[in-house]
Amino acid sequence: MGRKLLEQKSRIDPEQRYTPREALELLKDLEGAKFDESVEAHVHLNVDPRRADQMVRGTLMLPNGTGKTRRVAVFAEGEKAREAEEAGADVVGSDDLAARIKDENFMDFDVAVATPDQMRAVGQLGPVLGPRGLMPNPKSGTVTQDVGRAIEEIKRGKIEYRVDRYGIIHGVIGKKSFDLDSLVENYYALREELQRARPAPVKGRYFKSVALSTTMGPSVKVDPAVERD
Numbered sequence: 358m359g360r361k362l363l364e365q366k367s368r369i370d371p372e373q374r375y376t377p378r379e380a381l382e383l384l385k386d387l388e389g390a391k392f393d394e395s396v397e398a399h400v401h402l403n404v405d406p407r408r409a410d411q412m413v414r415g416t417l418m419l420p421n422g423t424g425k426t427r428r429v430a431v432f433a434e435g436e437k438a439r440e441a442e443e444a445g446a447d448v449v450g451s452d453d454l455a456a457r458i459k460d461e462n463f464m465d466f467d468v469a470v471a472t473p474d475q476m477r478a479v480g481q482l483g484p485v486l487g488p489r490g491l492m493p494n495p496k497s498g499t500v501t502q503d504v505g506r507a508i509e510e511i512k513r514g515k516i517e518y519r520v521d522r523y524g525i526i527h528g529v530i531g532k533k534s535f536d537l538d539s540l541v542e543n544y545y546a547l548r549e550e551l552q553r554a555r556p557a558p559v560k561g562r563y564f565k566s567v568a569l570s571t572t573m574g575p576s577v578k579v580d581p582a583v584e585r586d
Contacts (some may be wrong), residue, residue, distance in 0.1 A: 374580035377548075380569045381540045384531060384564065385416040387574055394533045396540055398547055399564040400526040400581075404556060411556045413526065415520035418498050421539040424532030429464035429508050430454065432475035432493070437504055439469070444505040445512055452478050457541050458485060462561070466491075470499045470507050490517075518547070524565075526551060530559030533571055543586060 367516050369388065375383065384396060404411040429449045432455070433440040447466060448454065455478040457463040471479050471484060471493040479486075479493055486492040493499040496518045501507050520536045530543040548564075555563050564581035 363528055365470060369575060369577055374522060374578050376583050376586040377544045377567075377569070377571055377579055378537070378541050378586045380577040381544065382537055383577055384571055384574060385540075387571075389431070389533055389571060390573040392572055393424070393541045395529045396421070396533055396535070397570050397572070398528050398530050399527075399568045399570070399576070400519060400528075400548070400551060401562050401567070402522060402526065402551065402559075403525050403561065403565050404484050404524045404559055406520045406522055408558075410558050412520065413455075413551065413556065414496065414517075415550065415553050415554055416515055417516050417547060417550045418510060418541045419514045419516060419530065420489065421531060421535065421543050423516060424469075424535060425529065427467040427511055428465060429511055430469045431504055431508065432471035432479050434471070434475070437472050437502070441504045441508060444508040446504075446508050448469075451475060455479065455482055458482055464489070468499065468511050469493050470501070470504055470511070472502055472504060476500065482536045490519075504561070505547060518551070541586075 363566050369383065381396070401411060404413055406412055431438070432451060433449060434440050434451045450457070459482060459504040470489045473497040476493070483492060498507055516528055518528050519524055528547055530547055531540045552563070567579040567581045568576040569579055570576035
């Protein structure tokens, strides 16, 4: 463990559960990396992801965005391809784009969007896009006829969340350079969205634990019961 990280951890009480505002203020005050680090939330939910009726996933427009510039690849043809280009897509194609991904390992994008008719081309890319979480999906709004709107929302900070096999949601809620109020607002937007997505079969405590961290910094434990501070 590096000296800087040890110094950062020394300022954090490992036994304390901070309020979200306290935790974010502490993270902002810690000396960080030379680049603008992302601020990440790690939310452990009382769900069993092996059960279909307890899978928590969806999309969310963070009120202040993520601060990240996301490259969008779009599978579309004709008028929809032109719509995608006008909306700011970084790469647009159909079978040709699928071939670049499959044969040339082209992966210079963060999100993939497709019109429904293009799933014939996208379907063969499951083994490549699936493990990377890049497969277009109707539930996340990335299989759609309204490609222009999808691109604009992604560029403005729409994020997709999904529990991992341990029942944990990992999500970026902004950059360290964001002002404190913007980070706090983004955190609560995520928390409230997860509360709305609570599966009906889940009983008892839903939020088991929460931790906030920066890309290169230590994590800070947060009181999961705090709904607003």
